[in-house]
Every structure is written in C-alpha cells, then in structure tokens.
Amino acid sequence: MSFFFTALQKRLTALPSTLRSMKTDYASLKSQVQNFSEFYGAAINEAKKQISAAISEMSEANKDLLEKYRKEVALRRKYHEQLVELKGNIRVLCRVKPVLKEDQQEEGQSVVVTTDPNNESSLAVLNKGKTRVFELDKVFHPQATQEEVFQEIEPLVTSCIDGYHVCIFAYGQTGSGKTYTMEGNMENPGINQRALKQLFSVIEERKDMWSYTITVSSVEIYNEVLRDLMSKDGEKLDIKINPDGTGQLHVPGLRVIEVKSFQHIKKILATARRNRITFGTQMNQHSSRSHALLCVTVQGTDLATGSKTTGKLNLVDLAGSERVWKSGAEGERLKEAQNINRSLLALGDVIQALRARHTHIPFRNSRLTYLLQDSLGKGSKTVMVVQVSALESNLGETLCSLKFAQRVCKVELGPAARKIESGGQDSGPRGTGLETPVLKKGQLIISKTFDCNPHAVFV
Numbered sequence: 001m002s003f004f005f006t007a008l009q010k011r012l013t014a015l016p017s018t019l020r021s022m023k024t025d026y027a028s029l030k031s032q033v034q035n036f037s038e039f040y041g042a043a044i045n046e047a048k049k050q051i052s053a054a055i056s057e058m059s060e061a062n063k064d065l066l067e068k069y070r071k072e073v074a075l076r077r078k079y080h081e082q083l084v085e086l087k088g089n090i091r092v093l094c095r096v097k098p099v100l101k102e103d104q105q106e107e108g109q110s111v112v113v114t115t116d117p118n119n120e121s122s123l124a125v126l127n128k129g130k131t132r133v134f135e136l137d138k139v140f141h142p143q144a145t146q147e148e149v150f151q152e153i154e155p156l157v158t159s160c161i162d163g164y165h166v167c168i169f170a171y172g173q174t175g176s177g178k179t180y181t182m183e184g185n186m187e188n189p190g191i192n193q194r195a196l197k198q199l200f201s202v203i204e205e206r207k208d209m210w211s212y213t214i215t216v217s218s219v220e221i222y223n224e225v226l227r228d229l230m231s232k233d234g235e236k237l238d239i240k241i242n243p244d245g246t247g248q249l250h251v252p253g254l255r256v257i258e259v260k261s262f263q264h265i266k267k268i269l270a271t272a273r274r275n276r277i278t279f280g281t282q283m284n285q286h287s288s289r290s291h292a293l294l295c296v297t298v299q300g301t302d303l304a305t306g307s308k309t310t311g312k313l314n315l316v317d318l319a320g321s322e323r324v325w326k327s328g329a330e331g332e333r334l335k336e337a338q339n340i341n342r343s344l345l346a347l348g349d350v351i352q353a354l355r356a357r358h359t360h361i362p363f364r365n366s367r368l369t370y371l372l373q374d375s376l377g378k379g380s381k382t383v384m385v386v387q388v389s390a391l392e393s394n395l396g397e398t399l400c401s402l403k404f405a406q407r408v409c410k411v412e413l414g415p416a417a418r419k420i421e422s423g424g425q426d427s428g429p430r431g432t433g434l435e436t437p438v439l440k441k442g443q444l445i446i447s448k449t450f451d452c453n454p455h456a457v458f459v
C-alpha cells in the first residue's frame with residue numbers, strides 16, 4: 001500500500017512540470033498557428049501581386065501587339081493605295097473566251113485573236129491578212145482560270161471594306177463570257193461569289209478590331225426600266241434623291257438584305273439568277289439584253305474608336321454589246337438596241353470623263369450610270385473586263401469591243417491629260433478623239449469616234 005502511495009506522490013509531484021511543458025507547447029503551437037495565418041496571408045498577397053503584374057505585363061504586350069497590328073493594317077492599306085494609284089483607278093482588262101465546241105458553228109473556223117505570253121497587256125487580232133495589236137491594262141489568255149481573273153481585282157474588292165466605292169463591269173457581245181466571268185458556275189464560281197467569300201474572310205480576320213455589316217441588293221435594267229431581282233414579281237423601281245438631305249440617290253422599295261454568312265450569299269445569288277431568268281422568259285428571253293447589278297454595301301465600325309466606314313462594291317453583268325441595229329432590227333428589238341446603245345454609250349462617256357479627270361461627269365445620261373453615280377465618281381475605283389471571242393465569225397464584234405476598250409484605256413491619267421479642259425456639258429476631252437456625238441431628234445447617229453456599236457445611238 002505504502003508503495004502505491006509513494007508512486008502516486010511521485011506522479012503528482014511531476015504533474016505541475018508536465019502541465020507547464022504542455023502550456024508552453026500550447027503557447028508555441030498557438031503562436032505557430034498565428035504566424036502561419038500571417039505567413040499565409042503574406043504569401044497570398046505576394047501571389048496576387050505577382051499575378052496582377054503578369055496580367056498587366058501581358059496586357060501591355062497585347063496592347064503593343066494590337067498597336068503593331070493596327071500599324072500593319074494601315075501600312076497594308078497605304079501600299080494597296082499606292083498599288084492602285086500606280087495601276088490607275090480605272091482599269092480595263094480583257095478576257096479572251098476559249099473556243100468551245102458549241103461555238104464552232106462551222107467546222108474548222110479559224111482563231112483570229114492571239115495573246116502574247118511575254119506581254120500580258122497586249123493582244124493581236126488578224127483582220128483581212130493584217131494584224132492589229134491592242135494595248136490594254138491586262139489581257140487574260142483563253143486558258144486563264146476564274147481564280148486568276150479574281151486575283152487581279154482582289155485588292156480592289158477588299159478595299160471596299162476600308163470604305164472605298166468599287167465598280168466592276170463585264171462588257172462584250174452576247175455569248176462572249178460576261179456571265180461566266182461575273183457569276184461563273186457551280187464548279188467555277190465567278191467574281192461575284194469569290195468577292196463575297198473574300199469579304200467574309202477579311203472581316204473574320206479583323207473581328208477583334210472591327211465590326212462589319214454586309215448588305216446586298218440586286219437589280220436588272222432592261223429597256224431603261226429598273227427591276228428588283230430579289231422580288232419574285234420583278235417590281236419596277238425608280239431612282240430618287242434621298243429625302244434624308246445627303247443628296248445621295250436611293251431606290252425606294254428596293255429590297256436590301258443583310259448577309260450573315262457566305263452560305264447565305266450563295267442563296268441570294270441563286271435567287272437573283274433565278275428571277276433574272278424568270279423575267280427574261282416572261283419578256284422574250286431578254287436576259288442577255290439587260291444589265292444585271294449586284295450591289296454590296298459594307299459598313300464598318302472601329303471597335304476602339306467608334307469611327308465608321310461605308311464601302312460599296314457594284315458587280316455588273318452588262319447587256320450584250322452587239323450591233324443589233326445593223327441587222328435591221330425592228331419594233332421591240334430595235335427599242336432594246338437603242339436602250340442598250342444609249343446606256344453603254346453613257347457608261348463609256350462616264351468612264352472616259354473619269355479617266356481624263358474631267359470636272360463634269362455625265363452620269364445622268366442613263367439609268368445605269370445614274371444608279372452607279374456614287375460608285376463611279378471621284379475617289380472610287382472601276383474595272384471593266386472586256387470579253388472577246390477569238391473566232392473569225394465574231395471578228396466584227398471583237399474589233400468593236402477592243403476599240404472601245406482601247407479608247408477608254410488610252411485616255412492618259414498623267415498631267416498632260418489633266419490640262420485638257422472639258423469642251424462643254426457631257427463631252428469627252430477635246431482632241432482625244434473621244435467626243436460624244438451631238439444627238440439630233442429622229443436620226444440614227446453613228447459617232448465619228450465610236451464607229452461601231454455601242455456608240456451608234458438612235459434619238
């Protein structure tokens with residue numbers, strides 16, 4: 001018993017020191033826990049600091065990159081401008097149609113048009129044993145692909161994203177390939193489809209900096225009557241001065257469709273094509289004797305500055321330029337011929353006046369030029385693709401088209417041409433051989449300078 005007590009006494013004696021040591025441990029633990037939360041807080045703050053420093057460093061780098069990108073875009077625009085300036089704001093290209101089986105009415109018809117592989121701006125035409133050479137801005141040989149043709153005009157097309165107004169025309173006799181160049185087919189789409197595809201792709205590239213809206217409308221001009229190709233009934237339309245006070249022209253009632261994607265535009269183009277064929281069938285197959293216009297508007301907003309741009313792209317498949325009047329056409333065909341002649345003459349006059357930098361541009365001489373006024377004027381860019389057949393049976397029309405193309409092309413853009421004063425209202429530059437004929441009522445007048453259609457005008 002006494003042994004038990006002694007042991008208990010010993011333990012009780014040691015207890016205070018154990019308690020003290022536990023107290024000390026507890027205090028040390030407590031301070032460690034306190035220190036840990038302080039250390040932890042400091043570490044979190046440090047991490048926060050480091051993260052925010054990294055973020056601001058990143059956003060600085062990002063800003064820097066964005067700035068560099070902006071500079072690159074501006075530089076690209078400047079170089080593009082210089083390129084267009086060098087090539088001229090109005091360019092005349094020529095595309096020679098390949099000889100197709102269906103074009104060979106007679107066996108072994110000879111080819112009278114040849115291109116020069118060493119000179120991409122000239123082509124030669126063999127006429128009665130003599131060769132005549134035409135110099136244009138660019139000539140596409142018969143094997144040129146749709147892609148090659150588009151490549152040539154691609155910078156102009158994309159410039160409408162930057163707010164420029166651009167017009168591209170296909171000119172030539174019926175069957176020379178105007179519709180093929182502009183519309184193309186399923187396997188080989190033409191300029192219209194490729195242009196819109198390109199617009200969508202550039203817009204996608206710029207989506208972090210710019211927001212864009214693309215709208216399109218499509219009209220046909222037949223016998224000086226405007227019809228909406230987006231409407232099944234082919235409503236007749238008129239061109240009016242916009243009542244908004246801007247002085248710009250507009251077409252009341254014209255359907256304007258916002259295009260959301262490239263797939264969407266394919267459907268729109270198919271509708272326009274279908275309606276053009278339908279109206280054509282209703283009115284004696286007039287499709288090759290009407291002008292078809294696809295008008296694209298691109299509105300952009302700079303996301304950083306809020307500044308806005310509006311560019312326009314007009315893609316025009318012109319009516320056939322053949323000399324219907326020569327074949328003694330009567331009635332409706334004669335009226336059509338007169339209207340086509342008049343509008344192509346007006347277009348030729350406008351392009352020449354623009355190329356010669358005249359102060360007065362005769363836009364109001366036809367529906368076509370009136371409608372395109374704001375896209376053909378100063379500061380806009382124009383391309384005329386002159387389509388020709390290489391076959392001997394089309395020699396007359398080929399020569400007419402090329403003479404027209406060369407005359408437009410020959411008007412100098414340099415200082416000498418700028419000195420030429422306009423001889424009066426709606427006239428071409430004096431001394432260049434491009435004067436518009438004086439129109440007298442009731443007469444068929446064949447211009448001295450444009451000795452073949454479309455420059456023969458009935459008044």
Ligand SMILES: Nc1ncnc2c1ncn2[C@@H]1O[C@H](COP(=O)(O)OP(=O)(O)OP(=O)(O)O)[C@@H](O)[C@H]1O
Binds near residue numbers: 098173174177181387
């Ligand atoms: N470069 C080409 N390559 C292959 N086929 C072509 C080419 N150019 C035209 N064609 C074909 O020639 C035919 C007539 O061409 P297209 O319809 O484009 O002529 P067009 O000048 O528009 O005639 P229209 O004035 O009657 O509308 C079409 O079948 C077209 O596919």
